[in-house]
Amino acid sequence: MSKIDRVVFGDNQFFGINHMSQDKAQAQSERFADLDNIFGVYQNAFDAGVRAIMLNSNDRAASITDRFRSNPSAYPEIAWYPSIPYPHKYANLVAEKGMVGAMNNILFSEGAGSALGKMARGATAMMTLDAVKLMKMLIDQEMTIFKGLDVRVVFLQNIVTDLVMGFGVREAIYEYCEHVRKKHKALPGLITQNMPFTRAKLIEWGIKDVVLCSSINKIGYLMSPDVPTYESVLAENDGDTYPMMAMSTLASGAVPAPEAYEFINQLNIQSVVFGASSRGNIDQSVKLINGQG
Amino acid sequence: MSKLKIGIIGAGRMGVTHHCITNTHPNAQVVATADPSIVMNKMLSKYAGVETYKDYAAMLAKQPLDAVLVCTPPALNYDILKAVHAKGLHAFVEKPFTLSPVLGAELAGLFDGAGLVNQVGYVNRFNDVFGKTKSLIEDGVIGKLVRFRTEMFSSTIIREQEEEGWRASHANGGGAMYEMASHAIDLVNYLFGAPDKISGTCLTPVFSKNVEDIVAGSFRYRSGVTGSIYVNWSDQSFRKPTNKIEVFGTGGKILADQHGMKIYLTEASPKHGYEKGWNQVYITDVFSNVPFYLRGIEFTAQLYHFIDTIVAGGGKTRCNFADGTAALGVIDAMFQDNKELQGELA
Numbered sequence: 001m002s003k004i005d006r007v008v009f010g011d012n013q014f015f016g017i018n019h020m021s022q023d024k025a026q027a028q029s030e031r032f033a034d035l036d037n038i039f040g041v042y043q044n045a046f047d048a049g050v051r052a053i054m055l056n057s058n059d060r061a062a063s064i065t066d067r068f069r070s071n072p073s074a075y076p077e078i079a080w081y082p083s084i085p086y087p088h089k090y091a092n093l094v095a096e097k098g099m100v101g102a103m104n105n106i107l108f109s110e111g112a113g114s115a116l117g118k119m120a121r122g123a124t125a126m127m128t129l130d131a132v133k134l135m136k137m138l139i140d141q142e143m144t145i146f147k148g149l150d151v152r153v154v155f156l157q158n159i160v161t162d163l164v165m166g167f168g169v170r171e172a173i174y175e176y177c178e179h180v181r182k183k184h185k186a187l188p189g190l191i192t193q194n195m196p197f198t199r200a201k202l203i204e205w206g207i208k209d210v211v212l213c214s215s216i217n218k219i220g221y222l223m224s225p226d227v228p229t230y231e232s233v234l235a236e237n238d239g240d241t242y243p244m245m246a247m248s249t250l251a252s253g254a255v256p257a258p259e260a261y262e263f264i265n266q267l268n269i270q271s272v273v274f275g276a277s278s279r280g281n282i283d284q285s286v287k288l289i290n291g292q293g
Numbered sequence: 294m295s296k297l298k299i300g301i302i303g304a305g306r307m308g309v310t311h312h313c314i315t316n317t318h319p320n321a322q323v324v325a326t327a328d329p330s331i332v333m334n335k336m337l338s339k340y341a342g343v344e345t346y347k348d349y350a351a352m353l354a355k356q357p358l359d360a361v362l363v364c365t366p367p368a369l370n371y372d373i374l375k376a377v378h379a380k381g382l383h384a385f386v387e388k389p390f391t392l393s394p395v396l397g398a399e400l401a402g403l404f405d406g407a408g409l410v411n412q413v414g415y416v417n418r419f420n421d422v423f424g425k426t427k428s429l430i431e432d433g434v435i436g437k438l439v440r441f442r443t444e445m446f447s448s449t450i451i452r453e454q455e456e457e458g459w460r461a462s463h464a465n466g467g468g469a470m471y472e473m474a475s476h477a478i479d480l481v482n483y484l485f486g487a488p489d490k491i492s493g494t495c496l497t498p499v500f501s502k503n504v505e506d507i508v509a510g511s512f513r514y515r516s517g518v519t520g521s522i523y524v525n526w527s528d529q530s531f532r533k534p535t536n537k538i539e540v541f542g543t544g545g546k547i548l549a550d551q552h553g554m555k556i557y558l559t560e561a562s563p564k565h566g567y568e569k570g571w572n573q574v575y576i577t578d579v580f581s582n583v584p585f586y587l588r589g590i591e592f593t594a595q596l597y598h599f600i601d602t603i604v605a606g607g608g609k610t611r612c613n614f615a616d617g618t619a620a621l622g623v624i625d626a627m628f629q630d631n632k633e634l635q636g637e638l639a
Contacts (some may be wrong), residue, residue, distance in 0.1 A: 029532060131339075131340070159588060162313075162585075162586065162587045163310075163313050163587060166314065166316060166317055166587060167340060168316070169341075171340070172340070193586035194585055197317075219577055220582060221576075221580060222586065224582055224584060224586040225585075226582050251577045252575070254577035254578070
């Protein structure tokens with residue numbers, strides 16, 4: 001029995017993310033500016049049997065989790081799969097203030113839960129350049145959004161995972177995983193656009209029990225280096241040690257759902273995260289992912 | 294072969310991105326970095342295992358290198374690239390390369406003259422959709438080229454700016470023109486060649502004090518082709534940086550952004566597999582996979598192109614210093630045009 005849910009409902013559709021069409025993404029982002037519209041879609045997902053949600057810690061996420069927390073009886077029991085951080089927040093801050101300035105801003109800004117003790121810890125960490133302590137503080141900061149929820153896996157966004165993996169910094173990944181296990185009582189997860197590379201590094205470094213989430217689709221979109229490498233890695237993978245979660249299974253709509261999940265279901269993949277808005281698309285996806293298509 | 298030894302000058306966001314990507318190339322290894330930040334140097338020394346220098350001159354003097362990636366504020370690049378050339382090293386430099394077409398041309402001459410591989414980081418030239426757009430235009434799919442429109446939007450500068458840092462002034466290379474519009478301008482140069490006449494330039498601040506946040510203007514070509522540019526990095530309705538281009542010809546038009554394109558044709562083009570009327574091309578139809586992905590296929594493609602060109606023994610890159618100089622020529626003309634138009638109002 002897998003440690004993670006087979007079907008996880010994603011959030012890209014809510015936040016104007018569509019790799020295929022910027023116009024479509026823009027239109028979606030306008031529609032979901034209203035929280036009620038987001039919850040309408042969640043209800044469709046619950047009706048289809050979905051009980052797991054992946055949510056990025058972006059500036060809208062807090063209002064979503066607030067509603068779940070404030071009225072738990074209105075919703076089924078949900079397993080949460082947060083992904084952190086919200087990369088654009090940091091990217092824009094870095095563009096504006098530079099790397100060190102951005103770091104200062106995040107750790108010491110008003111309204112960032114900046115109690116004096118925390119500021120002092122942050123200041124000490126900055127001065128002594130304790131990157132591990134800084135990282136843990138940033139994780140805790142992002143995770144305040146998910147406080148009190150049943151968190152199964154905490155995913156690190158691919159922009160961070162792949163940067164750290166490219167640099168080959170074992171300590172950062174090891175400490176991230178330990179912190180997620182001990183402090184947040186969840187499984188560590190890594191989103192990566194280079195799954196075979198990332199998995200090989202984890203094996204080399206002796207870091208186990210990590211969920212890997214990566215784009216997996218028939219046409220090889222956002223699969224570095226290529227589909228055959230993914231296929232051979234998945235074939236030999238132990239899904240208990242490195243549970244695999246597929247994202248971008250439809251390649252942003254380039255592959256029709258039946259074809260997409262026929263491909264996914266013949267691979268050794270433990271979980272699929274998908275995003276859709278309409279009841280029909282959600283129902284169809286859930287059935288297909290569960291092999292009932 | 295032994296790996297190329299790469300040095301990086303400037304450990305900001307682009308420096309760190311290039312560092313990571315370079316190390317995944319089988320024929321290259323970053324061995325040293327130069328940056329004034331004590332924080333970054335300690336981090337890179339500890340976690341990336343490279344020699345770190347506060348000063349690039351010290352790095353160039355002490356460290357045996359094959360090539361350098363220059364990722365510093367552009368006002369510094371002329372002096373740095375002169376020193377890199379004096380050491381006989383290949384160079385990749387982040388856009389906008391330098392702040393003057395005169396200095397740019399001098400550097401282009403020096404590096405080409407010495408047979409050193411040189412490249413400017415205009416990453417759109419490595420985007421698969423824009424590459425497809427170029428080949429379709431050159432194939433005459435939309436007939437004779439008549440008019441184009443290029444636009445870029447982002448929510449980069451969305452509040453009043455303090456007057457600090459190199460981004461606050463033109464003298465240091467700050468402002469939407471150098472930092473963002475330069476990408477749109479290079480894309481115009483790449484697709485259509487540099488314009489022959491620039492007019493109607495409007496450089497408008499929104500939140501910045503001393504630099505523009507909006508760039509707009511008109512381009513004319515001796516061939517009769519005309520075009521316009523509109524770049525706004527203070528537009529919060531765009532969550533992600535968005536780069537759009539519309540190209541109109543006698544036989545149809547192309548609408549393209551980084552992720553896809555729509556093509557309208559007045560006649561079918563069986564050779565390209567397009568029908569009369571609207572055709573949709575997605576990034577998933579034209580993408581090329583890269584061995585390692587960070588921040589976008591084009592970032593890896595761009596840097597591997599530079600490294601592979603050196604490994605192959607040299608040659609012209611897809612965006613060399615002369616191309617970077619051409620973009621600076623357009624930027625310079627737009628600044629001049631804006632100044633003259635403002636003078637007329639004053």
